[in-house]
Amino acid sequence: QKEVEQDPGPLSVPEGAIVSLNCTYSNSAFQYFMWYRQYSRKGPELLMYTYSSGNKEDGRFTAQVDKSSKYISLFIRDSQPSDSATYLCAMISGNTPLVFGKGTRLSVIA
Amino acid sequence: EAEVAQSPRYKITEKSQAVAFWCDPISGHATLYWYRQILGQGPELLVQFQDESVVDDSQLPKDRFSAERLKGVDSTLKIQPAELGDSAMYLCASSLSGGPYEQYFGPGTRLTVT
Numbered sequence: 001q002k003e004v005e006q007d008p009g010p011l012s013v014p015e016g017a018i019v020s021l022n023c024t025y026s027n028s029a030f031q032y033f034m035w036y037r038q039y040s041r042k043g044p045e046l047l048m049y050t051y052s053s054g055n056k057e058d059g060r061f062t063a064q065v066d067k068s069s070k071y072i073s074l075f076i077r078d079s080q081p082s083d084s085a086t087y088l089c090a091m092i093s094g095n096t097p098l099v100f101g102k103g104t105r106l107s108v109i110a
Numbered sequence: 111e112a113e114v115a116q117s118p119r120y121k122i123t124e125k126s127q128a129v130a131f132w133c134d135p136i137s138g139h140a141t142l143y144w145y146r147q148i149l150g151q152g153p154e155l156l157v158q159f160q161d162e163s164v165v166d167d168s169q170l171p172k173d174r175f176s177a178e179r180l181k182g183v184d185s186t187l188k189i190q191p192a193e194l195g196d197s198a199m200y201l202c203a204s205s206l207s208g209g210p211y212e213q214y215f216g217p218g219t220r221l222t223v224t
Contacts, residue, residue, distance in 0.1 A: 008150065032211045043114070043201050043215030044153065088152050092211060097166060100152025 003027050006089055006101030015110050019076040023089035023101045026070065030091040030099075033065050035074045038086045038103065047074070047087075079108045112136040114216035116202050122222045128190035131219045135183070135204030141165075143213060144177055144187050145201040153201055159185065160207070192223045 006023045013019055021035075032051055036044035050056045053067045062075040072091075076083055086103040115134040123129045135142050140161050145153035156175065158166040161182040170177065174193070179185040189196055199220050203213040 004152075006152075034211055036215075041218075041220070043203075043218050046212060046214070049211045090152070097155040097158065097169075098153075098211075098213065100154070102150065102152050 003099050004089065004091060004101045007104055008102050010105040010107060012107045012109060013079055015079060015081060015108055017079050017108075019079050019083070019106060019108075021074040021076075021087050021089075021104050021106070023072050023091075024070055025072070025091055025099075027091070027093065027099075028067070028070065029093035031094070032092045033063070033072050034090040034092075034098070035061075035063055036088040036090060036100075038088060040085075044088055081108050081110045084108050114202055114204055114214055116200075116216040116219055118219055119217060120220050120222075122224060123192050125194055125223050126191040128188065129192050129221065130186055130188045131200050131202075131221075133185045133187070133202030133216060135185075135202070136214055138206070139204035139214075140182070140207045141205045142179055142185050143203040143205075144185070145203065145215075147199040147201055147218070149198070156187070189221075192221075194223050197221055197223045 004025045034049040035047045038044040050063050053065045056063045060077045064073045084107050086105045088103040089101040090098045142159040144156045147153040156170045157177045159179045177187045199218045201218045202216045205213045
């Protein structure tokens with residue numbers, strides 16, 4: 001079992017839909033949880049990060065962490081075609097390297 | 111807006127040849143990372159530098175890969191000899207010290223080994 005599991009999709013939604021992206025993990029020591037967006041043939045771009053459990057909102061994006069269930073989510077409200085990309089979750093504990101999920105490929109159809 | 115620079119963007123090489131990638135981090139970022147991303151997978155860390163010192167190279171295949179950051183600024187990752195399984199995206203990232211979660215990635219070098 002990998003440390004971080006993420007459904008690779010692809011996920012296709014109509015413009016304006018609410019998108020839910022999820023990751024599960026097995027290492028209870030993870031403390032910081034990140035979401036990256038990666039457009040085709042580009043490097044990952046940090047969207048937001050959260051520390052421990054709870055919610056964090058930034059514009060149309062909301063990140064949730066449930067450490068008791070070892071489950072994290074990213075919600076995108078009012079999705080736009082420009083949100084079409086691969087979304088990677090990543091986690092870290094202490095000084096260990098970032099551990100990434102495989103990424104979920106999202107397409108928002110106009 | 112400051113960005114991480116990488117070159118070349120694309121590289122095609124034959125197996126058993128040597129190949130090198132270059133990275134220039136965001137100015138002032140003491141920590142530099144090299145990742146490898148295989149198609150359909152997330153990035154995996156190859157090596158981490160703090161200034162000019164290697165902090166973590168546990169996942170670097172040292173029989174064929176080497177990395178250096180001689181003056182603590184830009185960095186070079188080398189593969190010699192290249193193998194077919196090395197075909198991947200090689201990403202460089204940088205961060206300020208103490209903030210490993212705020213890593214800023216460059217555009218990557220896509221390597222194809224034929």
